Amino acid sequence: MSRISNTFKKLRGNGDKALIPYIMAGDPSLDATRRFVMDLEASGADIIELGVPFSDPLADGPVIQQAAERSLLNGTTLKKVLGLVKEIRRESEIPLVLMTYFNPVFKYGNERFIKDAVKAGVDGVIIPDLIPDEARDFIHLARESKLDTIFLLAPTSTQARINKVAKAATGFIYYVSITGITGAALTFGKQMKENINLLRSTTKKPVAAGFGISNPEDASMVSKLADGVIVGSAIVKLIAQGKGIKGFVKNLRKAV
Amino acid sequence: MPGKHTKAPDSKGHFGQYGGRFVPETLMPALIELEAAYKKYSKESGFLNELRALQKDFIGRPTPLYYARNLSARLGGPKIYLKREDLCHTGAHKINNAIAQALLAKRMGKTRIIAETGAGQHGVATATGAAHVGLECEIYMGSEDIRRQSLNVFRMRLLGAKVCRVDTGSRTLKDAINEALRDWTTNVNHTHYVMGTVFGPHPYPAMVRDFQSVIGAEARQQILKAENRLPDCLVACVGGGSNSIGLFHAFLKDNIKMVGVEAGGHGIRTGRHAARFAGGSLGIFQGCKSYLLQNRDGNVLGTHSVSAGLDYASIGPEHCYLRDLKKTEYTYATDREALRAFDLLSSTEGIIPALESAHAIAETVKLSSSMSSKSIIIVNLSGRGDKDVQEVAGIKGIEL
Numbered sequence: 001m002s003r004i005s006n007t008f009k010k011l012r013g014n015g016d017k018a019l020i021p022y023i024m025a026g027d028p029s030l031d032a033t034r035r036f037v038m039d040l041e042a043s044g045a046d047i048i049e050l051g052v053p054f055s056d057p058l059a060d061g062p063v064i065q066q067a068a069e070r071s072l073l074n075g076t077t078l079k080k081v082l083g084l085v086k087e088i089r090r091e092s093e094i095p096l097v098l099m100t101y102f103n104p105v106f107k108y109g110n111e112r113f114i115k116d117a118v119k120a121g122v123d124g125v126i127i128p129d130l131i132p133d134e135a136r137d138f139i140h141l142a143r144e145s146k147l148d149t150i151f152l153l154a155p156t157s158t159q160a161r162i163n164k165v166a167k168a169a170t171g172f173i174y175y176v177s178i179t180g181i182t183g184a185a186l187t188f189g190k191q192m193k194e195n196i197n198l199l200r201s202t203t204k205k206p207v208a209a210g211f212g213i214s215n216p217e218d219a220s221m222v223s224k225l226a227d228g229v230i231v232g233s234a235i236v237k238l239i240a241q242g243k244g245i246k247g248f249v250k251n252l253r254k255a256v
Numbered sequence: 257m258p259g260k261h262t263k264a265p266d267s268k269g270h271f272g273q274y275g276g277r278f279v280p281e282t283l284m285p286a287l288i289e290l291e292a293a294y295k296k297y298s299k300e301s302g303f304l305n306e307l308r309a310l311q312k313d314f315i316g317r318p319t320p321l322y323y324a325r326n327l328s329a330r331l332g333g334p335k336i337y338l339k340r341e342d343l344c345h346t347g348a349h350k351i352n353n354a355i356a357q358a359l360l361a362k363r364m365g366k367t368r369i370i371a372e373t374g375a376g377q378h379g380v381a382t383a384t385g386a387a388h389v390g391l392e393c394e395i396y397m398g399s400e401d402i403r404r405q406s407l408n409v410f411r412m413r414l415l416g417a418k419v420c421r422v423d424t425g426s427r428t429l430k431d432a433i434n435e436a437l438r439d440w441t442t443n444v445n446h447t448h449y450v451m452g453t454v455f456g457p458h459p460y461p462a463m464v465r466d467f468q469s470v471i472g473a474e475a476r477q478q479i480l481k482a483e484n485r486l487p488d489c490l491v492a493c494v495g496g497g498s499n500s501i502g503l504f505h506a507f508l509k510d511n512i513k514m515v516g517v518e519a520g521g522h523g524i525r526t527g528r529h530a531a532r533f534a535g536g537s538l539g540i541f542q543g544c545k546s547y548l549l550q551n552r553d554g555n556v557l558g559t560h561s562v563s564a565g566l567d568y569a570s571i572g573p574e575h576c577y578l579r580d581l582k583k584t585e586y587t588y589a590t591d592r593e594a595l596r597a598f599d600l601l602s603s604t605e606g607i608i609p610a611l612e613s614a615h616a617i618a619e620t621v622k623l624s625s626s627m628s629s630k631s632i633i634i635v636n637l638s639g640r641g642d643k644d645v646q647e648v649a650g651i652k653g654i655e656l
Contacts, residue, residue, distance in 0.1 A: 055555035056430065056541065058437045059280045065424060077553040102278055103540045107554030129278045129540070133268060154282035156444060161284055176282060180442040 003095040003123045004148050004171035007046050008206040008227055018172075018228030019219075019256045020208055021235050021249060022049035022099065024067035026076030028239070030084045036245060041094045043246045044253030049126065049230065052081045052100035059101075059128040061183030063233040067240060078104045078113070082120040089121035097150065097171070099126040110138050114145050124148030124171040132168035139168055148172075155179050155195055159202075166203035172228060175199065175209040183233030186212035188221050196225045216255035223256040264577060269458020269544075272580060274573035277457040278540050279437075286444045291459040293364045298466065303359065310355055311470065314388070315345045317352075319471075321478035321634070326604040333624030334488065334631035338607070339475045339503060341638045348610060348639030349499045350381035353467040354450055358385030361448035368392040368443065371450040372436040374401055374429035374495065375565035375612065376408025377639055378452030383417035385450070393417040396436045398427040401564045404647050426558045429495075429568045433542050453496025454572035457543035461573055468502030475634055476506045483632060489513040489623065492636035493615040494586065495530075495565045497572035499638035508583060516575060517619040519561030520588035528560035531588040532571045533579065539570070546573045562591040562651070563611035565639075589618035597621060598641065598648060610639030611648070 001009070011018055021040050025033045033050070040048055053068035053076050060068070078100065085096055098117065105113050105127060117125070124147060130138065132151055142149045148171030153162060156179055166173060177192060178184055192209075199207055209222045210230025219229045231252055238245050264271045277287060297303040311317040319340045328336045341349040354371070361369050369391050373379030379395040386393035395417050402409050402421060412419050420439075425431040433456075440449040451460045454468070479487055490507060492500035494516035504514045521529030529535060532547040539548030541556060549557040549569040561567040578584040589597070597617035602608045609617060616635050623633065641648075649656050 053555075056425065056434055058434045058542065059441070061438075072555060079553075101540075103548070103550065103556075104554035106540050107550065107552070128280045129543075131277060131279070131281055131284060134276050134278060152281040154280070156282050156285045158285050158288075161281065165281065176280075179282060179444060181438050184442065 002146060002148050002171060003093070004047060007095050008172060011046065012227070017223040017226070017256050018046040018208060019044060019253055020047045020049060020228050020230040021045050022051060022230060022232030023239065024051040024053060024064065024071050024236055025081045025084060026053060026071035026074050027067045028070065029074060030076065030080060034084060034088055036239065037088050037094070038091065039246050040249055041092055043249035045094065045249060047095040047097060047228070049097045049099045049232070050081060052078050052098055052104060054101040054104055057101060059181055061181045061233060063183045063237050067236045078108050082116050082122070085120040085122050095123045096121065097124040097126055098122055102127050102130040111141055114141050114147050118145045118147050122147065124150050126150045126174060128152055132164050135168065150174050152176050153199060155191060162199055162202050166199070166205060169205060172206040172208045173199065173203065174230070175207050175226060176211045177209045177222065178212045180211065182211055184212050186214065186218050188218065193225055216251045219252050220255035229256050264574065265458060265462050269462065271574045271577035274546050274576045275458060275461055275544050277543065278545065279457045279543050280441055282441050283444060287457055287459070289364070293360060294459055294463050297360055297363055303363065307356055307359060315351050315355065316343060317470065318474040319343050321475055321482065323482070324605050327601060330604050331621060331624035334627040334629065334633050336620060337479065337487070337632065337634045338637040339471060339634055341471060341499065341636060342607070342609065342613070342640035346377070346381050346384050347642060348377040348381070349468060349471060349502060350378040350452060351384065352470055352502070353452065353464050353498060354378060354381035354385045355388065356467040357448070357450040358382070358389045358391065361391060361450070362389045364448060366391070366446055366448040368447045369450050370394045370396065370436050370439050370447055371452055372396045372429065372432040373452065374432070374567060375563065375610070376401065376405040376412070376643060377565060379417070379419070380408050380411050380415065382450045383412045383415035386417060387415050394420055394439070396420045396422055396432040396439070398422045398429060398432050400427040401429065405564055405643055407643050407646065428559070428564065430542070430556065437542065453498040454501050454574060455496040455542065455544065455570065461544065464498050465501045465505060465574060468498050469505040471499065471502035471636065472504060472506030475503060479632070479634060486510055486512060487632040487634045488627070489515065489631070489633045491515045491517065491616045491620050491623065491633060493517045493566060493612045493638060494571060494575065495568050495612065497575045499636050501572060501574060503634070503636040504584060514584045515619060516584055516586045517615045518586060518588040519563055519566035519615060520590035521560040523590055529588065530559040530561045530567050530569070532569070533586045534588055541570045544573050546570050547576055562594060563615065565610070565612040566615065587619060589615040593618040595648065595651065607637070608641035608645070609637055610641050611644045613638045
C-alpha cells in the first residue's frame with residue numbers, strides 16, 4: 001500500500017481528516033522549501049504537495065502564478081525538485097505529492113520522470129492539465145512503478161466524468177471545491193455537499209478538497225465533507241510575505 | 257460543412273499524435289457540450305442558413321480572388337492571385353470563425369462570450385459577433401499588444417466589449433489565452449470561449465478549421481473559373497494557423513504545393529522569433545499537443561514578431577499532422593522581409609496588407625524567382641493593414 005493510501009487508512013481508522021498543505025518548490029529557494037516541509041510536518045500536515053513551477057500555469061490564480069515566476073527565476077527545474085525530494089527523504093517519511101503541469105513532465109520524458117520520481121521518494125503526482133482520457137500510457141507506467149496518479153474532479157463534473165476519474169485516480173481524488181482557479185474565494189454551499197456525496201456514492205477512494213480554502217473556518221467546514229483538506233494559496237502568500245507558516249498551519253490542523 | 261476532406265481528427269481530437277485535450281477537468285463538460293452542439297448545428301439547416309446569410313450580407317462573402325497584375329509583373333515570375341480576406345467586414349478572416357461561434361454560443365444558451373486576441377483582429381471580430389447576436393463580451397489582450405494595436409482596442413470598446421489587460425508573462429497572445437482560459441474555468445456555466453484559431457483543446461482545432469475552410473472552398477471555385485485550372489502553389493502566414501488551414505483545406509486532395517509562413521522575427525539564431533517548426537519541439541500547451549517553442553525544462557519561451565498576430569509560441573496541431581504527411585511545408589519570413597513586402601504590396605497594388613499577411617507576400621517574393629510565368633500562386637491576404645499603419649510609421653521613425 002502506498003504511503004498516501006496508508007495515511008488515509010490510518011486517519012479513517014481514527015476518524016480523522018488529512019491536512020494537505022501546498023507550497024511552491026524553490027520559492028524563495030529549494031533550501032527554504034526543505035525547511036518549510038519540516039515545519040509543515042511538525043505543525044501537523046499529513047501529506048505535502050510540492051508545486052513544480054511552470055511558465056504558463058493556467059489552473060492557478062495570481063498568488064501561485066507569482067510564486068512560480070519567482071521560483072523559475074531562481075532556476076528551479078523538475079530535476080532539481082526531484083533532488084530536493086531525495087534530500088527530504090533523509091529526514092522525513094511524510095507522503096509527498098508533486099503538483100505541476102504536463103509539459104515539464106512530458107519534456108522530461110514520462111517514463112524517465114516516473115522512474116526518477118519514485119526513486120527520489122515521490123508518492124504521487126497531480127497534473128491538472130492531464131485528464132485520464134489523455135493519460136493511458138502515463139497511468140500504465142505509474143501503476144507499474146507504484147506512483148499514485150491523483151486526478152481532479154470539479155463542481156461541473158458529470159456522472160460520466162466522475163466514473164472515469166474515480167477509476168483512474170489512486171491515492172486520493174482531488175475535488176476542486178470551486179468552479180475556478182486556485183486562490184479564488186470559496187463559496188461553500190449545498191452544491192459542494194451534493195457533489196461530494198455524489199462522488200462518495202461512486203467510489204470508496206479518499207476525497208480531498210482544495211481550491212479557495214484559505215482559513216481555518218473554511219478548512220473546518222470542508223473537513224466535515226471530505227477526507228482531506230488542501231490549502232495552497234493562503235500558505236504561499238505567507239511565504240511570499242516572508243512570514244512564518246507554522247502558526248497558521250497549526251490553526252488549520254486544529255480546525256480540520 | 258466544408259472540411260470533410262480529411263478524416264482527422266479522431267473522436268478524441270487527435271490529428272495523428274497531435275491535438276487532443278489537455279485542460280483542467282473543470283472544462284471537460286463544457287468541451288463535451290460544445291462538441292455535441294457543434295456536431296448538431298453544423299448539420300442543422302436553420303443554423304447553416306443563418307450562417308450563410310451572414311457570410312454573404314454581413315461579412316461580404318464571397319471575397320474576391322484578385323489577380324495582382326502589377327505585383328506579378330514586378331516580380332517577373334508566376335501569376336499571383338490574392339484571396340481578398342482583407343475585404344471581409346472588420347478587416348480580416350477572423351470574422352468567419354467569430355460570427356459562427358457567436359451564433360453557436362447563442363444557440364447553446366450562453367449569455368456571455370470571451371476571447372483572446374493578439375493583433376486585435378479576433379477581438380474585434382468577436383466583439384462584432386457579440387454585438388450582432390446580443391451577448392455580453394470580454395476580450396483578453398496582452399498589454400504589449402494593447403500598446404501596438406491601440407486602434408483595435410478602441411474598436412472593440414466601440415463595439416461594446418470590455419477589453420481586459422493582461423500583464424503576466426510576455427504580455428502577448430499566449431498570456432491572453434491563459435487568462436481567457438482562467439476566466440472560462442471560472443464562468444464556464446454561462447460563458448462560451450470563442451477561441452480565435454485552430455488551436456486549443458478539441459473541438460476547437462477542427463471547428464475553427466471548418467468555419468474558416470470557406471476561404472479555400474471559394475478560392476478553388478474562383479481560380480477554376482478564372483484560369484480553368486488549379487494553382488501550382490498556395491501561400492499563407494501561420495500564427496495559430498487558421499487562415500492558412502482555411503485556404504489549404506479545400507485543396508488537400510489536389511497535390512498542390514502549400515506553404516505556411518511563420519514569423520522569423522529577428523532571425524532564428526537570435527531566439528527572437530515565432531518559428532515553431534524551425535526552432536521548436538513537441539510539447540503540450542494550452543490544451544493540445546503540438547510544436548512548441550520551449551526550453552529544455554519544458555517552460556514556454558518568449559516569442560517575438562513585428563506582427564502581433566503571429567507572435568505565438570505554438571501552432572495548430574493539424575499543421576504538424578499535415579507537415580508529417582508532407583501535404584504542407586513551412587518556412588518563415590523575418591520582420592525585415594515582412595516590412596519590405598508590406599511596402600511592396602502597398603505601392604504596386606494599392607493594397608496595404610496586415611503585417612501578418614505581409615509575411616505571406618514576403619515568401620511569395622522568394623518563390624517567384626524560381627517559378628515560370630505560366631505558373632499560378634494563390635496568396636491568402638488574410639487581413640488589411642490599417643491596424644498596422646501607426647506601428648509601421650513608428651518603426652520607420654515617422655511621427656503621425
